Amino acid sequence: MSNNLLNTVHFSFLLLILFFTKTVLATPSLTIWSSHQNRDFLTVMTDKYKKNHDVNITIIQLDPSEIKAEILLSAQDGGLPDLIVIPSDFLGLHNMMDLSTIPRDWYTESLTPRVKATVELDGKYWGIPLIQGNFLLLYYNKKYVTKPVTDFRDIISEKKQFLDKNIMPIGWNYNDMYYFIPFLSAFNGWPIIDGKIELNTPAMVEALKYYRSLAVQGIVDRNCDYRCSQLDFIKGKSAYSINGDWAYPDLKVMLGDKLGVAILPKVNGKTMHPMSSTFVLAVPSNSQHSKEKQELIKDFAEFVQQSKNQHAVYEKTKLLPISMTYYRQLRQKATGDNLVMFHQMALTKLMPSTLNMAISWQAIAIGFQRYQAGATAEYAAAHMQKMAIKQIQHLDYN
Secondary structure (H helix, E strand, C coil): CCHHHHHHHHHHHHHHHHHHHHHHHHCCEEEEEECCCCCHHHHHHHHHHHHHCCCEEEEEECCCCCHHHHHHHHHHHCCCCCEEEEEHHHHHHCCCCCECCCCHHHCCCCCCHHHHHHHEECCEECCEEEEEECCEEEEEECCCCCCCCCEHHHHHHCHHHHHCCCCEEEECCCCCHHHHHHHHHHCCCCCEECCEECCCCHHHHHHHHHHHHHHHCCCCCCCCCHHHHHHHHHCCCEEEEEEEHHHHHHHHHHHHHHEEEECCCEECCECCCCEEEEEEEECECHHHCCHHHHHHHHHHHHHHCCHHHHHHHHHHHCCEECCHHHHHHHHHHCCHHHHHHHHHHHCCEECCCCHHHHHHHHHHHHHHHHHHCCCCHHHHHHHHHHHHHHHHHHHHHC
16 A cells, blocks of 8 residues: 555544534533432423433422532532522522522413512522422321321320331421421421511420420430431331422332321411422522523423423323413323322422521521520520521621
8 A cells, every 4th residue: 555545544644533523512511410319300391301302401400408518619610510409498608609680581381470579689589490399298008097197186185006016107308407397387386477587486486395205205216317217218118208299209119008198287276287398490600600501401491391301201200280271181081199299289388489588497406406506495595596696697798
């Protein structure tokens, strides 16, 4: 083979390598961090998007208890992904998370006032709502329970029959304050009233005392976290479980026909109101992306709002849709477990998506830890308020 021909072959081969390399590198990509316990809901949408778009999408699933800190730390060194899927109350930290505002023309679905309130702060929008709900309800094992209780008094009265069988009456993530809030609501308390943090209240003191009494009486294991309580319920080591709507698909797979679903029990005749929120698609540092990446993000944000995708998510996960038209259709024909979900949703109170709510979570957790360590309920409530005010003053100063 002559040198000229050999050079021509080498040159053609190099061009071929460069062409394929450029093709691979040119494939657009999206990286998404998600904190939702039900992994299927996001996968349903990304899989459908990839079928019609030449794009690589990487979903990184982070622990719900760790994602807030991960985002805040990553925002400081520019290590955030293209998109994050977070509960709407995180949006109160939009400055610290370096989130970009969402242009109004990105919204393809007309938002109801309730849903709109979860993403609008200071007249600006900070996330694309994907699903709504994120509320707590009562699950029970039909092997042990024929008719679910309607009040905690009933669980207390039935305690012995469960403990005699070496079964805990009920379990939940006791030290997670999201699970404490429904008890606070039963005593007419709420962390945010008229936009202000209100933690040092008689309702907080009463709720703390009642919450502890359940652990002292052996109704619930105070040392059991989310994984522990869910696993115990699945293994038949507890008769009841307080868990979220997000857990239903997994529990149904594991327990099958033995799984029962009910409204949260009352507290001495007083209704419990769990929090509800939306899960949103938020965009960190959008202005730092190329025009091409910005267009891709916008296209994906519009895609996930489409009605057909909300239908697909609900069919797979039973997580409630944002579309009010579809929501009403589902509610009208709901039966069985699905009907219970809608009834419990109707009893929820919306979790504020404000900075004050984010501050409240931290303050309540600190005060609760003091209470667990031996402080009085009165001291714990006052300490919560003190910590909240201190944090507000710190943020105002900076």
